[in-house]
Amino acid sequence: MVDYSETSQVVTLLTRNHGLVPALAKGVRKLAVRSASAFGGPLDLLAEGDVVFLPPRSGELATLTAWGVLNHQAAMRRDLAAFYAGQISCEFTIALLSPHDPHPELFDQITAAVGRFHTAQRGLALVAYLKCALAAAGYQARLEACCVCGQAVRPGARVRFIPAMGAVACDSCPIHSPTIPVQSAVILALHRLVPPAQLPHRPPDKPADAAALLLAANLLVSQCQATTDRRLRTAGLLELFFRPREMRADI
Numbered sequence: 001m002v003d004y005s006e007t008s009q010v011v012t013l014l015t016r017n018h019g020l021v022p023a024l025a026k027g028v029r030k031l032a033v034r035s036a037s038a039f040g041g042p043l044d045l046l047a048e049g050d051v052v053f054l055p056p057r058s059g060e061l062a063t064l065t066a067w068g069v070l071n072h073q074a075a076m077r078r079d080l081a082a083f084y085a086g087q088i089s090c091e092f093t094i095a096l097l098s099p100h101d102p103h104p105e106l107f108d109q110i111t112a113a114v115g116r117f118h119t120a121q122r123g124l125a126l127v128a129y130l131k132c133a134l135a136a137a138g139y140q141a142r143l144e145a146c147c148v149c150g151q152a153v154r155p156g157a158r159v160r161f162i163p164a165m166g167a168v169a170c171d172s173c174p175i176h177s178p179t180i181p182v183q184s185a186v187i188l189a190l191h192r193l194v195p196p197a198q199l200p201h202r203p204p205d206k207p208a209d210a211a212a213l214l215l216a217a218n219l220l221v222s223q224c225q226a227t228t229d230r231r232l233r234t235a236g237l238l239e240l241f242f243r244p245r246e247m248r249a250d251i
């Protein structure tokens with residue numbers, strides 16, 4: 001969300017039927033001082049609601065004409081770690097999707113993930129969402145076998161993740177892109193991880209530890225960054241999200 005003038009903002013909406021919609025929200029900043037407007041509530045990060053917008057005449061910017069909040073995500077806003085997860089998910093989604101390209105399935109997955117960001121499944125929900133977003137954008141990570149020799153990833157082995165390819169390779173196979181060494185247990189767990197909406201019904205067999213989840217999230221963020229050739233400003237929040245201050249012995 002960027003301030004456009006004293007009264008307006010440029011916002012990026014993720015809509016279920018139209019995908020990402022960059023839009024000019026005229027008059028939305030007046031809400032702080034005056035609530036009489038077609039905007040039924042502030043346009044806050046990951047707030048869910050109904051929108052009416054005029055498609056762009058030229059360029060990409062639509063004009064937002066009405067907005068009604070259905071779910072302001074109060075639980076996420078009360079919890080700093082959950083809010084970090086929300087920020088990471090938003091930037092990740094905006095980096096990967098092209099405007100006006102509908103992804104209703106991803107809309108449903110981010111909704112499911114945000115609903116779990118303040119629960120004990122928050123780490124799983126975030127990693128599951130990042131994996132889904134990459135897949136929706138056409139960059140599904142190939143994690144079950146080495147991309148060079150085709151050998152299945154075996155438990156207990158060391159493998160390398162290749163961010164630019166979203167793939168893995170054995171330690172011994174030649175790769176000419178930067179790689180990240182990783183234990184195969186993390187790769188196999190990431191391969192099995194179901195989308196956020198399925199997590200309540202199909203949780204992992206073994207509880208995931210924070211260090212493994214942080215590593216998995218970093219792999220997916222590095223894939224997103226290598227694929228889009230842009231740095232995610234929220235990447236630094238992963239550490240804070242997975243290792244809250246009170247749990248970090250080194251500080």
Ligand SMILES: [Zn+2]
Binds near residue numbers: 147148149150169
């Ligand atoms: Zn190999």
